[in-house]
Amino acid sequence: MKNQEILALFEQIANVLELKGENSFRINSYRKAARIIGDLTEDIEEIAREGKLTDIPGIGNGTAEKIVEYINTGKMSKYEEVMKGVSKETITLMQIPGLGPKTVAMLNKELGIVGLNDLENALQEGKLKGLFGIGDKKIENIIKGIGLFKTSQQRISIGMAYPIVKRIMEGLRYNPQIKNIQTAGSLRRMKETIGDIDILASGTEVTDIIKSFVNMRGVTQILAAGDTKSSVRVEEGVQVDLRVVREDEFGAALQYFTGSKEHNIRLREIAKRKGLKISEYGIFKGEKKIGGRLEEEIYKILGMEWIPPELRENRGEIEVAEEGKLPKLIEFSDIKGDLHDHSNWSDGIPTFEEMAEHAMKMGYKYLAVSDHSKSLHVANGLKDEELLEEIEEIDRLNKKLKGFTLLKATEVDIKTDGSLDFPDNLLEKLDLVVASIHSGFKQGREKITERMIAAIRNPYVNIIAHPTGRLISRREGYEVDLDKVMEVCVETGTALEINCFYDRLDLNDINCRKAKDVGVMIAISTDAHHVDQMWMIELGVGVARRGWLEAKDVINTFTVDKLKAFCMKKRKFGYKI
């Protein structure tokens, strides 16, 4: 169905004509045509085939000819003619929310602005103010529009993509025409940032499926709507691609569109060596299709185990799968509790009761209350006596809870000199101690490494939280020698955290794999400040899986007794000077 493509062409023609200052009658006729096509419920190709385009009220001979030309040749000469002499940069400018063709034309005439760079410079130099029709409010809107446009061009964190996908899948899941639906691309591989969201569906009524996709709640722009593929932009700025394939090709397409590209290239080489061919349509021996309905078939026919999507980065997974020795990756259902959470005693929102209740709902057996320590004033860190009160309060509540334990914990600050923010005789009273760096980021690699190692050597410290301090797309993190840190972690029985908060995901996948290789235990924790953030554990499990981790590598898969024993063991034996 080409309705959306044709609509977009007419809209673009109208915009460029307006930019060029053509008379408004012609411009309006293209806008009108675009609107009429947008309202059609039938496939425009079908109508054209029957020669009935001019039967549509508002579509004249000239418009009909252009539609037919596009359907037959894939080109529209009027469009190409109109676009002549207009730079891509200028077209981009018109895509910025708040900037229409008229404003862009005026900016070009008055200030010689051609593209985004020029516009940003002019804004910075305050040149826009005072131009015709441009007041403070308009300038504010343009700045906001540029921001929105830029985020729409960037990669987003997987934690931002996740809720969007959830909403989309929920919207489409109940469409009876869809047989099968799955996410693909970097999202299915749980990569920490996502360029665009890929969704794959199968079903027979392709046109209807695509129509319900482009009409979904949250769609702000239709980028393309073809016969089997459609791309839209949603209100959060990210692009979403939907491909609809045949039922018997679903597995092959899922394999292909999950990627990564590097993984797929390697698989195709292996197929070739075996005299086979794989594509998004199936796996073939000569002309004969020998599989493709299920993704598993592709891997099986190629002589290897099915490879979980998170491993598909061509980092050795194919060779290991050929030997049949892939790890049994950790799953959410292996997780028995969350070991880093904040309550309303420091800078969190929930009460202990609310935390426990939500944790039980998630199927957990325990949850650590790890509020901040006194030096972290911005986070309302607990004073010594407040920690003591917190401990008493948790003890009281635990007596009431059945089959569930709130663990007495803290996120104690590692101060700039490497000492901890609470004395040992306080830490001793806790079940579990999480320690982390929140200050002195610029101290340099050697000093920071020393600080962290000093904390790891404390017999009460069990977990180092967000070990590198990075914030995705916002902050690099401090410099730290993780090899050295890991060495001391192994020696002392101290775990490193995968902080699941969507903008941290720290440790990352590569460092997790390194940790596993040298024998460091991992904790997967959310750092939730609100119960509605506890779902992010799924993001951390994704990172762990990308780091090849199994349940046995992760301390919060342990039973509460085993976990407590893990912590006590360090106090008794693990501390070496």
Ligand code: DGT
């Ligand atoms: P992204 O969107 O940048 O986060 O990364 P992906 O991996 O989702 O990439 P995307 O959306 O461009 O394409 C989805 C998948 O489709 C990709 O992982 C593998 C497959 N694919 C796309 N283009 C090619 C290609 O040219 N060759 C191969 N082998 N696979 C491709």
Ligand code: CA
């Ligand atoms: Ca993608």
Ligand code: CA
């Ligand atoms: Ca894509």
Ligand code: ZN
């Ligand atoms: Zn925290």
